Amino acid sequence: MSPLKLMALACIMSASAASLAAYSDPLPPDLTYRPLPTQPLSSVRANDEAQKPKVMKRQQDLLNKRYDLADKPIPDASMSGGQKKVQDGVRVRLPDGVTWDTLASMSPTEIRDKNLLPEGFRPLPHVKQATGGQVFPQKAIDEIGKQENRDLKRFDVDFDLPDHLTPEFPPPIFLTTHPELGDVSRGELLTIKNFYEYMNGIITPVQMEGLRLLLTPFPQEEFNQTEDRKVAQQSMGVACLDCHANFHTNGAFHLTPDVRPQAARFRLDSTSLRGMFNQQIHGSKRSLRSIEDFTEFEQRTAYFNGDHVSATRKGVNLPDRPNQVAMMAQMQNIIDFSPAPKLDLMGKLDPAKASEQELAGERVFMGKGRCGECHLPQTSFLDNNMHDLKLERFYNIGYTANDQVAIADGPIKTFTLRGIKDSPPYLHDGRLLTLADTVEFFNLVLGVKLSQDERDSLVAYMLTL
C-alpha cells in the first residue's frame, strides 16, 4: 500500500474512532443487569442481619408516618371466607392544616406546589429497596414451613404490614366448574403435600397436573442454592401459589420486574388470580395478552426480576408451552370470583336485595364518581386496558423515600373490583390500606368532589362486589 493510501486509511480510522466515541454512552455497566455478588454468603448474611433491626424500624417509621395502622374492623363486614373482618375508615394521614374536603377543592398544581399530597398516596417503598425481592407474610412462612418443611423466611427483612391489613389466610377457593360446592379449600392452604387429596375427583387430570406445577417450588432470586440468596439454607425455591395463596393472594410483595434502575422500581402487591377467565391482560406493566404468556414468562419476571441472565445462573425452570403451560393456565382459568349475592347477571345491584346506601353507592360509581368508566360491571369490573392516572400532577417526582426514588407510575392495568373487600391493601403497590382510602384517592385523582355521604355510599357499594 502506498504511503498516501496508508495515511488516508489512518485518517479514516481515526475519524471513525472519533465518531464511535461520540456514540459511546459513559454510563455504569450494571444499570440494567443484576450485578454479580462480591462477597460470600456468610459475609453478606452477617451484614444483612446486623442491618435488619434498623431496616425494619425505618420502614415502620415510614408506615406510621403515612398511615393509621390500628385494628379497626367494620363490625358487620367479613371477607368471603368469614375468617377476617374488613378494615374500616380512611387510614392515610393528612398533612397539617388540610382536610379531605379542602384538599379535594385544590388544583393538582396547587397541591404539588404546596407539597400537600398525603404521603400515603405516593409510591410505597419496598421494605429494603436496594435488595428488593419477594417478602412473605409470617402466616405464609409458618404454614409452608409446617406443611413442606420449606423455609420462606428471609434473613435480611420481614413483612412490614400488620396482619389485620392483609387478606384472610388461607382464603377460600371457588371453582367455575363446581359452583354448587362453594369453597373447596377445606379451610386449608393448598400445597404440594395436600393438593391431590383435596382436589381428587373435582378437577380433571389436566387441571391436576397444572395445579401440581403451580405448587412445585422452583429456584427464585432470593430463594435458591447459590450464595446470592436471602434465606439461610440452600432453598428449593418458591411456588407460584406461595404468593397467590389458594389462587387468591396473601399480600406477599415484590418489586416490579419491569423498571430499572433498582431504586426506581415500584413495589408490587400480589394480585388475586380469581376470575382469571375474564382477565385479558396480565402484569401491571407488561400487558401480556394471555394467561399462558404470563404463566410461561413469570419464571423470568416474578421469579427473577425480569433478568433472564440471573435466572440462568440460579437454575430457571422454563415450563413447556404446549403441555405444562397450557395445563397451568387451564387450572387458573377455573378459579371463580368470590360470591356476590346482591349482584344480578350483568353485575348490577339487585334492588330487592341491596340497601339504599349500597344503591346510592352504585349510582355514584356509575355517574359522578366515574369509577364505572374503567371498572365496567358487565365485564367483571374491568375494561382490559391500562390507564395513566398521572399522579405526578400532584407531587414533584424524583424525591427518595427509604431508598426508593419516586418517579411517575405511568400506565397501569385496570384491576378488577369483584371481591375487592378480600384483597387489601389496594393499588398495584398496596399503598392504600382500606376501601375508604381508595375512595379518597380517586376522589382527588379524578377531581370528582364527592360529598361525605357519596364517599360512604361508595364504600358500602364496594363491600357488595
Add this chain to the structure above:
Amino acid sequence: MRDFLTTVLVTLVSTPALAQMGNPAGFAPDTRMEEPGVPAAHQTNNQDRLFAQLAAVGGLAEVDLAKLAATKATDSRVKEFAQAMVDDHSDANSRLKALADAAKIPLPDKLDADHKAMRQKLDAAEGQAFDVAYIRSQIIAHQKTAQLLAWEIGSGEDAQLQQYSAATLPAVMKHLRMAQDIASALTGQASREIVAAKHN
C-alpha cells in the same frame, strides 16, 4: 433556582448518616465498618467511585456547554436555562468534589470523548439550530444524570454520596422538565406534562 444548593446542603446536614441502607451483596470485601452492617464514613465501593467520576465529568460538561449557550443562544428561554445550569451545576460540582476528596476518589478535570463530541457539534451550530441542538443535548444529559443518580442511590455504599444523589435528583428531574418544555416551545415537540410545572 438558587435554592437548589441550599436544599442539597440542608438535606445532607439534616439526614442522619444511617439513612441509607445499602445492599450488603454489593459491599466490597475490604469494607471498613462503623458498626456491623454499617460502612464507615466515606467508605466507598466500586459503584460510588464510578458514580463520582461520571457525575463529575457530566457536571463539568454541563457548565462548559451552558457557558457556551449563555452567550451563543438566540432564544431568551434557552439563555436563561443555560445560566441556571451554570449556577446550579457549579454549586453541585463543588459539593461533589468535597465529598469525593473526603472519600479519596480522584475526579476527572477535563471533558471525556462523548462530551467533547457534543461540544464540537454545538460549536458548529448557529442560530435557532444551536438553540435546538443545545436544549436537546440537555434533555439527554439530564435523562442520563437522573439514571446515574438513581443508580448510586440503589447501589452505592458511601452514605454521603448517596444522600448527595437523593438530594440532587429532584432538581435534575426539574431541569429535565424545563428542558422538555423549552424544546416543546422551540420545535413543537410533544411534552408529557399535562399541568404546567412551577419552576423555582
